[in-house]
Amino acid sequence: MPEPVRRSDATEIHWENVITWGVLSILCLLVGMFFLRFGQNWVVIDLPFWKFGGLDLQGLGIPFIAAAPLLMLYALYRAFASRYEGSYVAECPYCHEVNEFTASPDDDFTCMHCDRRVAVKEGRILDVMAVSCGFCGAVNYLTDKTAVLICEQCGREIPLLDPETGEMRHAPKGFARVDDTSMYELVLVDIGRDREEVITSLQHMLALTRNQVKDILEDLPAPLLTGINRRKAELLKAQLEASGATAEMRKVGEAAGT
Secondary structure, X not given: OOOOOEHHHHHHHHHHHHHHHHHHHHHHHHHHHHHHHHOOOEOOEEEOOEEEXXXXXHHHHHHHHHHHHHHHHHHHHHHHHHHOOOOEEEEOOOOOOEEEEOOOOOOOEEOOOOOOEEOEEOOEEXXXXXXXXXXXXXXXXXXXXXXXXXXXXXXXXXXXEOOOOOOEOOOOOOOOOOOOOOOEEEEEEEOOOOHHHHHHHXXXXXXXXXXXXXXXXXXXXXXXXXXXXXXXXXXXXXXXXXXXOEEEEEEOOOOOOO
C-alpha cells in the first residue's frame, strides 16, 4: 500500500496546481487580446498573379478570453481547497513528535522526525516495546507486527518468541547476523514506474521537499545517504524497492559495480 498522504505534501500539490492554472489563465487572456487587436486581415497576399485578402482571426480571441476566467476560477478553487484539506495528527511512538496527514493512516508510515517506521494496524498506531540486545546491550524497539528484530547497533538478530507457537523466529536470508563495522552508501539507480510513490518515500526518508527530491532524480544514479551502517542501508534499500525503485548499497569508498 502507498504511504499515507502528508498534509504538507497535499498542500504543496494544491499550490503547484494554483500556479499552473493561474499562469494558463493569464496566457489565455493575453492570447485572446492579441487576436482581438491584431487578428483582422491576417496574412494578406497582394501579388500580380495571386491576391488574398487575409484571414480574420479576431473570432479566435473570444474563446481564449472566455476560458481565462474559468481557468482562474479553478486556480482559486485549488487555493481554497488547500486551506480546507483534511488534517489528522499522528504521534510517533518513538520520538513523540507529531506527523500530520490528510486522513487517519491505514498503513505503516515513516516518521518525518526520527525516520523510524511507525506500525499501524486497523487504523491504530501500535505501541512500541523496548528490548535490550543480548550481544551489545543497545536498546531496540519492536511492535506486535515485528517479525524479525535486528539490533541497530551491532547488526545481530535479537531472538523473538512467537507468541502462538513459542518457537524462535529467524531472520530472513540476506539480513546481517554478524558484526559489520563497515560504513555504507545508499545509491538510487532507477526510479521505476511509480514516480510519485518514490518521491513521497524519498521525502520522508531524507526529510526534503518535493522540489529537492525532484532535483535529485534529474541525475541518476544518485547517492542518497552515506556513512550509514549495514542494517540501516538494508532497511532503506528495501523501502525504496517496495516503492518500485532500484537502489544499491555500497561500502563507502567502493566503486560502482565492484
